[in-house]
Amino acid sequence: MKKDKICVENPAQRVAVLVDGDNASSAKLQDVTELAGRYGEVIVKKIYGDWTKTGLSSWKEPAKEFSYRLVEALPYVKGKNTTDMTLVIEAMDLLNSGNIDVFCIVSSDSDYTPLAMRIREEGLIVIGYGESKTPAAFVNSCKRFVFSDQIAQSGSNPGKGDTPGILLKKEADLFDKAYELAIDGKEEVTLSQIGMALKRIRPKFKTRRYGCKTLGAIYERLDGYEVMQTGIKGIYNVVRKKSSLQ
Template structure:
């Protein structure tokens, strides 16, 4: 089978729960490759209102990758019951003892409390979604993988990580942003140029993730740059220390 996903740890049983309203069907193979690093997917379910034409593209991949399609019909017009259905199943699985961990596939902050509750039981919690995912959900997972970013910009969150350790781990991205912004060989660039450069590498980066309030504070914290004010109000130059 060409799309068979090998598991690196078959002793760890995982439940992969996908919110079809808040996930990309085109990333299902990459999702399974990601979870295979942690264990074997023994429960694979996709939740949605399958009467919606917009969700029809999930049906063939679900068959190919052996996912169950779980119907979540709305009982009131305009209301989405997908998240409630997914949470109920997750809690049933949590208390059944049939799995060792979960991967919640969504970009919706509504799953933050679910991730926290699973984590409180000492179980593995993985997340998979787009870079628009709120930090509250991201930080509730042991690891959160961005479906619309490259491997170099996936975010790992553990209880042992601090803002300083996160900056140390991702300092190379800020260095790369500086090099990209100064591609003309100049030794200094404006802070706004750096802002545009870093957003290409980390589209939804937030300074507070690194214990800072601004991008300028991040570069100062790196220790190899100087932030110099200019004669123009609000404009700053970032220089690499010699």
């Protein structure tokens, strides 16, 4: 098992998102996906549950939309839940494969505390995501824990007083992150590359939310950026103004 130093928000990292379908809300799947995307490339996305239960049917549409695999965890004894055991077994398989750098465990169940501790022992990052009722043991076993009921849903409808211009100012850090993710040490970056980075961070990103028809129009309105022609029709570069780097 490699012992390389793992960095937060490194686009080269490989991320696994493991969701306890019995212990999480399907309405938060977009938020989870965006969170995981900030830590690298999400290459494993799985939701675990007994899919014969009608109560879990709400997962099916968001799973399709965000490309998650639904993993069956049938109970072999009446009244017993095997979801957590199935998730743990697959997490250990991923850990032993050496192909994952960051694990995102979505649950409010303290049963995942030993799993998080074991993954951390290998020098890897564990991100937890669950409700504020989550026991402290699981919260503290993670590198970072996000409380789903204490943050606004990413990409939610704007408030009554939020005009597109106000929203752009409020969410300017989203475009800063997309720029940094896309440029990744290169000398220049195109609008299309930034657009792909934005889709990784926020899969449902829409320019009209900010009162603009194009992504280029958004960066032209942001402080600290310039949109420049490349000489090739339809291709534009985005550059940071020198004043914004000082």
